[in-house]
Amino acid sequence: MTEAPPYPQKRTCPYEPPPGYQEIGERGPVLKVTLFDGREAWMVTGYRESREILTNPNLSSQRTHPGFPIVAPRFRSQIARTLALIAMDPPVHDTYRRYLNPHFSLKTVRGMRPQLEEIVSGYIDAIVDHGPPADLVPMLAVPLPSLVICRHLGVPYEDHDFFQDASGKVMLGTEEESATAAQDLVDYIDRLVAAQIKDPTDGLLGTLVRERVIPGDVGHDELVSIALVLLIAAHETTSSSLALGIITLLEHPDQLARVREDPARLPGAIEELLRYIATTDLVATRVAKGDIEIAGHLIREGEGVLVSGTLANRDDQVHLRAHEFDVLREDTHHLTFGFGIHQCLGQNLARLELEIALHQLLTRIPGLRLAVPVDELPILGAGTVQRVLQLPVEW
Numbered sequence: 001m002t003e004a005p006p007y008p009q010k011r012t013c014p015y016e017p018p019p020g021y022q023e024i025g026e027r028g029p030v031l032k033v034t035l036f037d038g039r040e041a042w043m044v045t046g047y048r049e050s051r052e053i054l055t056n057p058n059l060s061s062q063r064t065h066p067g068f069p070i071v072a073p074r075f076r077s078q079i080a081r082t083l084a085l086i087a088m089d090p091p092v093h094d095t096y097r098r099y100l101n102p103h104f105s106l107k108t109v110r111g112m113r114p115q116l117e118e119i120v121s122g123y124i125d126a127i128v129d130h131g132p133p134a135d136l137v138p139m140l141a142v143p144l145p146s147l148v149i150c151r152h153l154g155v156p157y158e159d160h161d162f163f164q165d166a167s168g169k170v171m172l173g174t175e176e177e178s179a180t181a182a183q184d185l186v187d188y189i190d191r192l193v194a195a196q197i198k199d200p201t202d203g204l205l206g207t208l209v210r211e212r213v214i215p216g217d218v219g220h221d222e223l224v225s226i227a228l229v230l231l232i233a234a235h236e237t238t239s240s241s242l243a244l245g246i247i248t249l250l251e252h253p254d255q256l257a258r259v260r261e262d263p264a265r266l267p268g269a270i271e272e273l274l275r276y277i278a279t280t281d282l283v284a285t286r287v288a289k290g291d292i293e294i295a296g297h298l299i300r301e302g303e304g305v306l307v308s309g310t311l312a313n314r315d316d317q318v319h320l321r322a323h324e325f326d327v328l329r330e331d332t333h334h335l336t337f338g339f340g341i342h343q344c345l346g347q348n349l350a351r352l353e354l355e356i357a358l359h360q361l362l363t364r365i366p367g368l369r370l371a372v373p374v375d376e377l378p379i380l381g382a383g384t385v386q387r388v389l390q391l392p393v394e395w
């Protein structure tokens, strides 16, 4: 048996898996990989096997467990290990989800459409006024998810520079940067929650104070930790999906033409983008709290388990022409939002942001194209979220 391949690896193209993942995929659907600290963890790469394992009750998200696999130094911090929801197991996890789900349901999010359209329109106006070349990272991909989640939570957007910077560092910074940024965010949110408890306003934080803090279901610190996870989870993921989505469409003009032919194809094209670009390279990190048998392997209690979104989304056992980007495909099912009890809380919101942003961008700036060759776009991050640092376009 050859050595367990290293994970994660860096992408060389913004929307293609890192070249070394071919070997990982060939050795799947379940194999061992080597992490940066030399430890090994199981990795699941098959689509069906990923869904199977993500519904296994013997998987735990408790990051304080000594066997929990750490995929990058920044995830060693105390705050990263004790995040609300993401690092929790039932029953507390499920209780929190019950409190939050209605505030991110399809119905709630649909009601946000007019507000989102107005927000996006403001950003596109600014891009048009600026004229080519324009960098869509600072002008759209980063501020849009930030403004949307701030408005939804009732967090003052004047502080957005601080949030964007801090949540970027938490997800993509060095270990020290990530820990400091997470602490800064906690301190900031702590003050915000204290103010909301004193005088709750209209946003989700104020609503949660009225619905959950005042009746005594949730304490001050718990609300801080919920707000922290909502802010962190909403920023980088959506911003990165939007940037990578734009690049992928611009680099596949035949597919872009099909979307332009019929705008009703956009939601399907977005599902295909989510499948293909797999912003969240890793959709789940877990530890086994009991033995698990899967695809002929025995994962023992205390061993780490990773689920590869990138590879599960391109599983040729379930996807026809798995490596082809095809906006008309019907088998767009993907794991980009995870699966099972931790499946993304904000997925309805993320889909709507992507739809409105892509629709307005493509209709209002029809001649849009990359201003530099795709291989010159700087990409940061490996293993969790892939981020393009600049996205210069012209028209």
Ligand code: HEM
Pocket: 085, 086, 087, 097, 149, 229, 230, 233, 234, 235, 237, 238, 241, 279, 280, 282, 283, 284, 285, 335, 336, 337, 338, 339, 341, 342, 343, 344, 345, 346, 347, 349, 350
């Ligand atoms: C395209 C954008 C997004 C992607 C690709 C994405 C991806 C994911 C994935 C893969 C998970 C599962 C993690 C796991 O199983 O351990 C997750 C969970 C989560 N996401 Fe998202 N997300 C996106 C946008 C958002 C937004 C806009 C929010 C805003 C609230 C959000 C909030 C959350 C939360 C709170 C969780 C934890 C859920 C739980 O543990 O029960 N996400 N997301």
